[in-house]
Amino acid sequence: MTCRIGAQEMTVGPGNEVQLMSPANGLSQKGLQERLHEEGFLYLKEVLPKNLVLAARNAVLASLESLGVVLQGENGKLNPNSSWETDQGAVPPSLARCPEMLALVESDALRGLMEEILNDKAQTLDHKWLRAVGKGENSGFHTDSVYLNQGSREALTCWIPLGDVDLRLGGLCVVKNSHRDVRYERVRETYSNIDVDTAGIHGTGWFTEDAREILSYGCPLLTASFKMTDIVIFRLDTMHGSLSNGSDPAEVRISCDTRWYAAKDVVDARYMGEDPVGTATWWASRHNEKIFPTSMEEAKRAWGLVKF
């Protein structure tokens, strides 16, 4: 089994640089909390109601069909004649909040799970990060803290694939133990503490797109052949990215990242409300070096984090 992350083709399996996640199904509430604390993530198989995932997927696909991004009635096959340029897979925020999406990402099933793990009533950010990832695209490695550093650091992300996402289509990829391994300590002290709005760093906010750089820290990458109704929950300081979409014939990968906080914790208010601003100002100008003068490479050099 192989997978691709950007320029790197990698073998997947026990003892390799990329390994498969072990599901956390069947653990007690305490067991789930301990596993999250230990490994920085929880992979849960078949926990969402299939009808809700399917309805959300169909609503998103219908919208992508009407935009000409995917072919009509072809279950997500990309339209080779589309001029649609994805921007890191971002889709209009209103689509992420359509009734079918909200019925899934704010479902009792998901909320109940998050409450079990957070050990409290749960609050979720109004903004949802829906992605339609095109052929050859993936997310670079980052910690979510850099986009969410104005709320509690105890918040969790729940990544939801809207459909089966195998190694070829390319789903989430987490760096095992990066939230606590000593080899990531300096990364956590520096990079993970920035706020993209104020750090003055241009680009995506990603720590690196180079899987070799991540592997040089010595912690394995973990992924899975995800099925519709699976989820992955992880911490704000867990380093992660995604595999590249190498589907053939070319197909869109649809997934949604949602953020959850314990009721007692402070949320990142930028993402709350009917039409949240989030980090939109940074996002719109993020490649403008006049506004954000430093590159991530320069920042890493200053932090003593340049590997090669």
Ligand SMILES: O=C(O)CCC(=O)C(=O)O
């Ligand atoms: O789906 C992806 O490509 C990346 C997901 C991600 O970065 C997240 O859930 O925080």
